[in-house]
Ligand SMILES: *[C@@H]1O[C@H](CO)[C@@H](O)[C@H](O)[C@H]1NC(C)=O
Ligand SMILES: *[C@@H]1O[C@H](CO)[C@@H](O)[C@H](O)[C@H]1NC(C)=O
Ligand SMILES: *[C@@H]1O[C@H](CO)[C@@H](O)[C@H](O)[C@H]1NC(C)=O
Ligand SMILES: *[C@@H]1O[C@H](CO)[C@@H](O)[C@H](O)[C@H]1NC(C)=O
């Protein structure tokens with residue numbers, strides 16, 4: 001009898017583990033390490049903030065009807081509720097940077113450290129003591145890292161809180177050198193307008209490409225959605241800002257809360273986002289060709305039976321030949337329908353620009369090979385850890401904008 005009960009319990013347990021599906025959310029952060037995508041926190045559909053940690057295991061082929069989600073919250077949850085943070089990966093550490101932190105018990109805002117690391121081997125969270133001038137609290141940044149272990153996080157947004165009643169949007173370039181744990185700041189010469197909700201993508205030559213988002217023009221709280229053709233570039237090698245007006249296909253909608261990933265051909269694939277009236281930007285899928293000067297927008301033609309809906313606040317990564325999209329909101333909203341949380345996983349097979357339902361990588365059981373494959377055309381001599389430079393963060397959102405306008 002006891003044995004039978006134990007068996008039932010065991011089956012139940014296995015079933016629970018097997019069928020974990022994360023709750024829909026926005027404002028989470030995510031990071032790709034090897035062939036695992038880790039997800040942290042966010043705001044759930046009941047508007048509660050989260051400290052959950054879970055991953056999508058890409059080491060085996062899978063079908064999008066049953067994505068290989070693995071819950072890590074029991075052993076590895078974030079030590080606070082985390083919202084609108086950004087991540088960068090250096091070796092086996094995921095740096096969780098900025099965003100809003102709420103105490104787990106009293107649910108009030110805390111600001112203990114602006115950077116925590118999550119080590120994927122020990123599954124431990126550690127607040128990082130960093131020398132130099134600590135940046136002011138902020139969220140809605142999108143950080144990238146270079147091969148020398150420096151993390152670059154531009155701008156961001158801070159909303160009124162119990163310490164300060166003012167809303168602030170930043171335009172400083174925060175640089176964290178992880179090799180000696182020190183803050184520094186990029187040049188202010190030619191620095192762009194204060195901006196948040198954008199995407200940042202670092203190219204193999206060390207230039208960071210900033211696309212979209214909201215900027216503040218003219219007065220302190222004059223928010224304006226960024227024209228998608230107005231690209232901002234920051235050269236990490238020379239510490240300099242330049243502006244570029246992109247060409248290519250005309251009349252592409254501006255957007256914030258979209259994602260941008262770098263494919264193995266060194267082109268930037270942008271998905272989703274919302275326009276100035278908070279509806280989905282069209283078209284959802286656009287590609288920035290960075291081989292020509294000025295860069296050019298392309299609308300790729302796709303096929304396949306598994307086209308995703310328009311999304312915002314989702315996460316996007318490229319693993320081998322696939323772009324993987326998940327979480328965030330379906331932005332099919334009109335004045336009468338609210339956005340719907342997305343828990344599906346969508347796959348774009350980049351070899352044929354085909355939306356597919358199975359992830360069947362040629363080499364998905366080998367972590368190292370997976371990483372090398374991702375980076376081999378962007379940076380032939382990069383190794384496993386530097387590959388992390390080419391991951392793209394989830395772009396996290398907050399509907400604060402609507403209340404500000
Ligand atoms: C509140 O925010 C304003 C604007 O950013 C800043 O000048 C001021 O120092 C802040 N006050 C506190 C107490 O942080
Ligand atoms: C912020 O504004 C609220 C409402 O106007 C007020 O009650 C509160 O004291 C203010 N807090 C600070 C820190 O100024
Ligand atoms: C929203 O609802 C109102 C009232 O029912 C209706 O008149 C309007 O056409 C609806 N709008 C859309 C976009 O469906
Ligand atoms: C996502 O959808 C929910 C409704 O399900 C909505 O409350 C929220 O504002 C949407 N977007 C963001 C960025 O939170």
Ligand SMILES: *[C@@H]1O[C@H](CO)[C@@H](O)[C@H](O)[C@H]1NC(C)=O
Nearest residue numbers: 263264265267321350351352
């Ligand atoms: C890269 O470009 C080549 C030639 O245009 C194309 O055949 C290949 O599918 C592209 N790969 C990706 C990942 O876009």
Ligand SMILES: *[C@@H]1O[C@H](CO)[C@@H](O)[C@H](O)[C@H]1NC(C)=O
Nearest residue numbers: 061062063358359360361362
């Ligand atoms: C996955 O790839 C293998 C080898 O390339 C092939 O034999 C198999 O049919 C593929 N499976 C699916 C579901 O596409």
Ligand SMILES: *[C@@H]1O[C@H](CO)[C@@H](O)[C@H](O)[C@H]1NC(C)=O
Nearest residue numbers: 362363364366368369370373
């Ligand atoms: C897969 O990885 C193995 C071991 O790294 C390598 O020998 C093999 O050539 C790879 N296969 C493909 C199709 O890339």
Ligand SMILES: *[C@@H]1O[C@H](CO)[C@@H](O)[C@H](O)[C@H]1NC(C)=O
Nearest residue numbers: 147148149382383384385386
């Ligand atoms: C990986 O790259 C980093 C930075 O370029 C370098 O310091 C390190 O020695 C490399 N490691 C290996 C195993 O090649």
